[in-house]
Amino acid sequence: RKDNAAQKRVELHLHTQMSSMDGVTNVKTYIKRAIEWGHQAIAITDHGVVQAFPDAMNAAKGSDLKIIYGVEAYLIDDLGNVVTCPRGQTLDDTFVVFDIETTGLSKENHKITEIGAVKVENGKIIDRFSTFVNPQVKLSEEIIKLTNITDDMLKDAPLITEILPKFLEFCGNSILVAHNANFDVGFIRKNAETLLLPSVDNTVLDTLELSRTLLPELKSHKLNIVAEHLDVSLKGHHRAVNDAEATAKIFIKLLDKLAEKGLTNINEINVLASKTVNYNKLKYYHAIILVKNSVGLRNLYELVSKSHIDYFYRKPRIPKSEYLKLKEGLIIGSACEAGELYRALLDHKSKQEINEIINFYDYLEIQPLGNNQFMVASPKITAVNSIEDVKDFNRKIIQLGEEHNKLVVATCDTHFIDPEDAI
16 A cells, blocks of 8 residues: 555544554554655654653654654543523523424434423513424334323424524524423424524523532432422423423522622523533543644643543543643643534534634544544434435534634544454
8 A cells, every 4th residue: 555645635534552452553554555655744642641751752853754743632621511591691581491302312313203392580480481382203202201282282293493493582682491302492493493593592591500509419410300499390201381381490499599699690600500411421522632843742741641630531531721721731622523613513503613723623524425434324413314324423523623713624534554453
């Protein structure tokens, strides 16, 4: 095998055998191949560790190959994610607390069957919205059992084409509130996009995350457990109208707790959440951190040390707050499909949320189609049903890079050196 390209590429995302259970090739073998192929540089980015660095340095000695030291980090967002896209609203502002029921978990393939919503202003319930929605598909036995909604109950209900514009009018510019808001708001955004309605860019508050901040004594923050803890009735759980009513009452009690702490503004909630965060509850995303100079190398070593000593939970995780303190001499990229940007695109996050994510990174990244082909067959990743969908995500990331003036790099996300090593 040879690299006959006139302009040689630089691999910026590469795993050696030091990536636990996720790489098989010794770093010396990679470097020997890169030198043979006439490459000018190669990055070493193992999962969470820097153990390949000494061998990499020694293997490149006497050659013109530049080693770019780096790591594929497990990044966690500890900067507070209770509220997304806050715009300085007060706690007395208008909130729409809502819940939906659906035919399944996929925003792309499943349909909304019920919307229940409660409008809260000055800490009091002032209005309600409740309706079934005819999904025009037969419900599964599992969904009927979970929600107690039957096909008969939905057959004469209006379609989403009629209901969604009315619901969005009910919401207006209010702050949207839901328990595990990613799910409910994601469905609303996807349906609005499908129906060519204006994009849903409201501020969103997640009572699941808020309860984690204000009720750290609870081991679980599921709606029924939070309701019981706060002495809120939750009859008919898993019916949108009942869950929305209960969530609204929970939310009003949590607003009182925020007021007791002296908070008056929506923007202050994330600050509070970042101080009281339970790091073990935070979801991690992959991110590539590359070293620019000796200051950056020292800072990377400190980040990796902290990730193993202070923040280790199943994986050595690096909080964004720690990265921001130690980012001198470092460059951070958005990584692969397990990165924050790709996941936000899969989840139909709002344009403002996507913009905020992109602003955190120095460059964006796309991978070969073969790397992400597994998503086509994955039942968990419902936004990708064909290779064309994978191409569309790559196109979208390139477009976002152009919009935000961020360099987009094509990497291999290498885990082995030759195709026959894949097995």
